[in-house]
């Protein structure tokens with residue numbers, strides 16, 4: 339009789355540990371840097387308890403951003419560039435993990451697993467590609483084998499494909515983390531993440547998972563960032579300095595809001611493939627607002643984010659009292675948060691820090707949690723959402 343090889347033996351040992359130490363990695367659509375969350379987990383599913391032990395975002399250098407931008411959300415790309423980046427990003431993320439561990443003075447052998455999102459380079463649900471015979475599709479690069487070999491740590495990666503295989507759109511995976519870590523009986527909650535794209539999870543007070551809703555809403559920071567890069571040569575509108583100098587153009591705003599995506603069935607997902615500067619330029623042409631001041635454009639795009647979130651919540655979430663908890667870089671955008679608070683004057687709006695979930699770390703924690711589930715969880719049934727365990731295993735040796 340043959341026995342398990344050393345990889346599978348190690349996998350069994352890790353899966354059976356009562357406390358697991360895992361690193362969650364998220365490299366989002368904003369391309370600002372790699373979020374690294376070192377967490378410990380006990381239990382799984384609704385019995386999960388976790389601690390965030392360390393967190394850091396290691397910013398990407400401009401040359402790396404330029405390399406990724408060449409293939410990011412573009413229909414036509416250099417295939418060699420993608421092939422090279424797939425290996426490069428895996429290896430580079432491994433190197434950044436080692437740097438973080440060294441900074442934290444933690445020996446890599448103490449880490450049971452890495453759970454890596456990778457870098458989304460194209461997100462193509464059916465509504466975007468509209469090609470008969472093809473399913474929802476998404477592509478994250480930064481191969482897990484390279485991370486595992488670089489760090490010597492068991493790596494779980496490429497979480498989104500199983501979700502699609504089981505009938506989903508590959509996103510938002512926040513659903514699973516939010517239900518496991520964010521629900522509170524007796525309280526209607528919205529966990530709103532304003533990253534490149536804005537998404538939310540509605541968690542009803544009665545805990546009825548059939549009523550849980552998790553979906554993308556529309557643009558978060560992606561259009562603001564893209565316009566800041568193009569017209570102001572800065573990566574983003576720090577502290578809304580530009581938006582606050584401008585004036586919202588209501589005609590352009592109405593035109594931006596006039597897209598069938600906002601009336602699509604739920605849950606739905608999107609990305610910078612749809613909400614790009616091309617989208618903004620077309621809206622400017624349609625509304626004859628091409629000549630507005632650049633500051634007015636940034637104000638209008640910031641308000642576009644606000645109004646699409648407000649419209650969505652008012653249209654889809656009917657609850658007597660509601661608490662909204664915000665995460666993602668958009669939680670730091672004063673223009674966006676101030677206008678959200680104005681629109682929901684009777685609602686508590688705080689960041690997820692008040693729930694014990696660091697708003698910058700939330701998505702990296704999500705992937706660590708999904709890694710923990712891949713090791714020792716069971717598929718979780720939440721309404722009609724795919725009930726599958728996600729992630730692929732890569733071994734160092």
Ligand SMILES: Nc1ncnc2c1ncn2[C@@H]1O[C@H](COP(=O)(O)OP(=O)(O)OP(=O)(O)O)[C@@H](O)[C@H]1O
Nearest residue numbers: 366367368533534535559574576577666667670671
């Ligand atoms: N001080 C600030 N003022 C204004 N905006 C800010 C500030 N800090 C961060 N942001 C915004 O947050 C963005 C980064 O957000 P985040 O890290 O959540 O994105 P991401 O993880 O790439 O997104 P996604 O969830 O779409 O993958 C920045 O590009 C910027 O737009």
Ligand SMILES: CC(=O)N[C@H]1[C@@H]2OC[C@@H](O2)[C@@H](O)[C@@H]1O[C@H](C)C(=O)O
Nearest residue numbers: 458461509510511512533535537701
């Ligand atoms: C395909 C993809 O990378 N989608 C991201 C993106 O960034 C925000 C939003 O769009 C969300 O749907 C998703 O990420 C988070 C982590 C999610 O799946 O919940």
